[in-house]
Amino acid sequence: MTAASNKQSAIIRTERGLTIAGTRITLYDIMDHVTAQYPPKFIRGLFELTGEQINTALAYIEANRAEVEAEYHQVLKEAEELQQYYAEQNRERIARIAVQPPKPGTEAAWEKLQAIRAKRQLKA
Template identity: 70%
Template sequence: MSLQSNGKVAIIRTERGLTISGTRITLYDVMDYLTAEYPPKFIRGLFNLTEEQINAALTYIKANRTEVEAEYQIVVKEAEELRQYYEQRNRDLIARLAKKPPLPGREAAWEKLQAQKAKHQAQFESQRQRSAYFIQKHRLRY
């Protein structure tokens, strides 16, 4: 099933799944943010969608809720399985690399890199907290 808007097919099925026509954005991408209760306006801006595109996606999701939700759960499950697989596969390698000392003559660069990592982590945490506040303050239902 596809949704038409202004005579154009707005939602299509590709090898990636249900996709907003003219983009690489799947309805599952949109569902991630809807599930986290982000407002449609935020999702629209995040994915650089037109008003027509986000409305088509939301309309399709509402009209086919059971089908979309079932496919979304499959996508989420497969993504989690892949994440766990690669996390397990790379765990030993990452641990070995983390224990390695910096190469001789590169100690200063290594220290600078560690300082940058700490700075970025602090900025990320601050941004995450601001985002959580924004979501809580501007929570809208679709």
């Protein structure tokens, strides 16, 4: 195998999308930080990647920028849709839970939490 084909096989397509081989880290995870302009060394440490893995991922993103960005935007759109779906599905449940009294023995913790919330709302 040549160096180019080694780099190509380091990025694989799984059911999660374009993924760094041997990890569960997708290029879309990396793209979040690339678009926020984090340095490669920071991204590498954040995901506990080797130097070769981060360099390969960044090189793949750069070489296939249009394709990766199109998929990245699709992933972001789907994530937003899922978030909205589950927020709607759980709206009533969350409202019911919010009005329930605290469980016995947790009153002091609830009072402390309420005080922190009130203090935070005053700052806002």
